[in-house]
Each structure stands twice: as structure tokens, then as C-alpha cells.
Amino acid sequence: MDPGRPGVPPERVWYAAYGSNTDPARLGYYIAGGRPPGAARNCPGCRDHRAPRESVPVELPGVLYFATESEVWSGGRAFYDPDVPGSVVRAHAHLITAGQFADIAAQEMYRSPGTDLDLRTVLHEGRARLGPGRYETLICPGLLDGLPVLTLTAPWQCADMAWNRPSGTYLRHLAAGLRSADAWDTGSVARYLAGAPGAAGVWTAEAVEALLSGAPGDDGPPGVGPG
The missing domain is CATH 3.10.490 (Hypothetical upf0131 protein ytfp)
Structure with missing residues (x-):
């Protein structure tokens, strides 16, 4: 660019x-x-x-x-x-x-x-x-x-800003959209999203990656509360 x-x-x-x-x-x-x-x-x-x-x-x-x-x-x-x-x-x-x-x-x-x-x-x-x-x-x-x-x-x-945890449904859309750009692999996309303020410390890269496989996660990973 x-x-x-x-x-x-x-x-x-x-x-x-x-x-x-x-x-x-x-x-x-x-x-x-x-x-x-x-x-x-x-x-x-x-x-x-x-x-x-x-x-x-x-x-x-x-x-x-x-x-x-x-x-x-x-x-x-x-x-x-x-x-x-x-x-x-x-x-x-x-x-x-x-x-x-x-x-x-x-x-x-x-x-x-x-x-x-x-x-x-x-x-x-x-x-x-x-x-x-x-x-x-x-x-x-x-x-x-x-x-x-x-x-x-x-x-x-x-x-x-007061950061806020994104939902699993929302992260699934973001991850799928970034993967469809055909520039970053699934693991890289998951680490990127899980590291963003608001998601960091709440979502793990593994949990974000699981969303792309259809795993449930609309309320965040098990045992993790809202950010």
C-alpha cells in the first residue's frame, strides 16, 4: 500500500x-x-x-x-x-x-x-x-x-476505551473473512484476533481457531467470563 x-x-x-x-x-x-x-x-x-x-x-x-x-x-x-x-x-x-x-x-x-x-x-x-x-x-x-x-x-x-470481549459468533465472522483473503493461515489469524485488546486474556488462539471448525463459542471459551 x-x-x-x-x-x-x-x-x-x-x-x-x-x-x-x-x-x-x-x-x-x-x-x-x-x-x-x-x-x-x-x-x-x-x-x-x-x-x-x-x-x-x-x-x-x-x-x-x-x-x-x-x-x-x-x-x-x-x-x-x-x-x-x-x-x-x-x-x-x-x-x-x-x-x-x-x-x-x-x-x-x-x-x-x-x-x-x-x-x-x-x-x-x-x-x-x-x-x-x-x-x-x-x-x-x-x-x-x-x-x-x-x-x-x-x-x-x-x-x-474500556475494552470489551467480542462474542464467538463475531470472531467467527472476522476469522472467516480474514482467511478468505487468502493471505494468512488459520493459526496466524487466530493468534492475531486473540491478541487484540478486548480479546487478549479472554480468548486464546486455540479457542478462536476452534470457531472456524464450527465449535460452539458464542459466549467465550469455557470458564472465561466477559472482559
């Missing part, structure tokens, strides 16, 4: 998903609409229902952590702090239109899709705060094949 900046907002962008949308099947509901299995609400979908033109693995500078309480997953949500040095966040980057990115962002913010985003600030400065809540801050860590890499996170920093 190139740390440069594009000159003008392009028609296509790379959406770097590091949470449940690492899983292409899950992302499909944000694009085409419908209720994902186990979800509490419907996704309205994008105006453009076309699947991503391409999906590739990327590593973003910063750290992944789990915090707040998800109404969908009953555990901590994944967030990205780009300001933590010395580590990387693994993501699945999906090549989509700028309009599709705007509609996915709206759904993550619990807003109605259908309005394009003004990307000039995030593309020029690397960050744009659209609101005070989770997933209402846009980040552009650089370029991939000349197109901007964009993702969503919260305005706060990892060190300022």
Missing part, C-alpha cells in the same frame, strides 16, 4: 474492512440488502447491487481493538486506531464504487443510504469526522493501485 494521496476523488475506492465485513458473504448483505443470519435488523443495501470488482488482503498501520457493546453480536465491536505505532491491522479490501462506499458507511452509522459522501477532506488529510459515534470517522491510510484505501472507525483512541 502506498501512503500517498489521490489528486481528485475517484469513481472507485478500496473499502478496507477489518470487522465483520471482512467476510464477503456478510458484505453482500450491505450491498444487496436483506437480513444476515443471526442479525437483529435488515440491511437496506446499496443503490448499486454489483459485487466488488476485486477483494485483496491489506495491512493497515495501527491496532485492532474491541470495545462498546454490539446490539447485533452481544459483545465488543471491532475498531481501528491508526495512531498506535509498531503494529498492523489485517483487513480485506474490497474494490467498490465511491457511491457503494457511501451507502455502506451510512448503514454502519445506522443512517439511511442514498447520499454520496464528500471525500475531499479524508483524501487530503487522511481523516474526516462525520459524527461523534462509532464508525462515523473516515480514515484513508494510503493508496492501492493508485486508488484510495478507505475505512471507518470511531473518533476515540484505543487507550481511552
Whole structure:
């Protein structure tokens, strides 16, 4: 990934998903609409229902952590702090239109899709705060094949948050999505997720790896309480 900046907002962008949308099947509901299995609400979908033109693995500078309480997953949500040095966040980057990115962002913010985003600030400065809540801050860590890499996170920093244990169902989606990127093996993905703040000390790499084999784990490993 190139740390440069594009000159003008392009028609296509790379959406770097590091949470449940690492899983292409899950992302499909944000694009085409419908209720994902186990979800509490419907996704309205994008105006453009076309699947991503391409999906590739990327590593973003910063750290992944789990915090707040998800109404969908009953555990901590994944967030990205780009300001933590010395580590990387693994993501699945999906090549989509700028309009599709705007509609996915709206759904993550619990807003109605259908309005394009003004990307000039995030593309020029690397960050744009659209609101005070989770997933209402846009980040552009650089370029991939000349197109901007964009993702969503919260305005706060990892060190300022009370971390929260993610559920097994949620971790299963993240692990499956990262494995589908075809860049990291199962053990590496499990160690990465189990080491993230909020999961570390609660989930073991072995327990995360077991989730991919269909083992139960929605409430965490046996004998381990919430973080």
C-alpha cells in the first residue's frame, strides 16, 4: 500500500474492512440488502447491487481493538486506531464504487443510504469526522493501485476505551473473512484476533481457531467470563 494521496476523488475506492465485513458473504448483505443470519435488523443495501470488482488482503498501520457493546453480536465491536505505532491491522479490501462506499458507511452509522459522501477532506488529510459515534470517522491510510484505501472507525483512541470481549459468533465472522483473503493461515489469524485488546486474556488462539471448525463459542471459551 502506498501512503500517498489521490489528486481528485475517484469513481472507485478500496473499502478496507477489518470487522465483520471482512467476510464477503456478510458484505453482500450491505450491498444487496436483506437480513444476515443471526442479525437483529435488515440491511437496506446499496443503490448499486454489483459485487466488488476485486477483494485483496491489506495491512493497515495501527491496532485492532474491541470495545462498546454490539446490539447485533452481544459483545465488543471491532475498531481501528491508526495512531498506535509498531503494529498492523489485517483487513480485506474490497474494490467498490465511491457511491457503494457511501451507502455502506451510512448503514454502519445506522443512517439511511442514498447520499454520496464528500471525500475531499479524508483524501487530503487522511481523516474526516462525520459524527461523534462509532464508525462515523473516515480514515484513508494510503493508496492501492493508485486508488484510495478507505475505512471507518470511531473518533476515540484505543487507550481511552474500556475494552470489551467480542462474542464467538463475531470472531467467527472476522476469522472467516480474514482467511478468505487468502493471505494468512488459520493459526496466524487466530493468534492475531486473540491478541487484540478486548480479546487478549479472554480468548486464546486455540479457542478462536476452534470457531472456524464450527465449535460452539458464542459466549467465550469455557470458564472465561466477559472482559
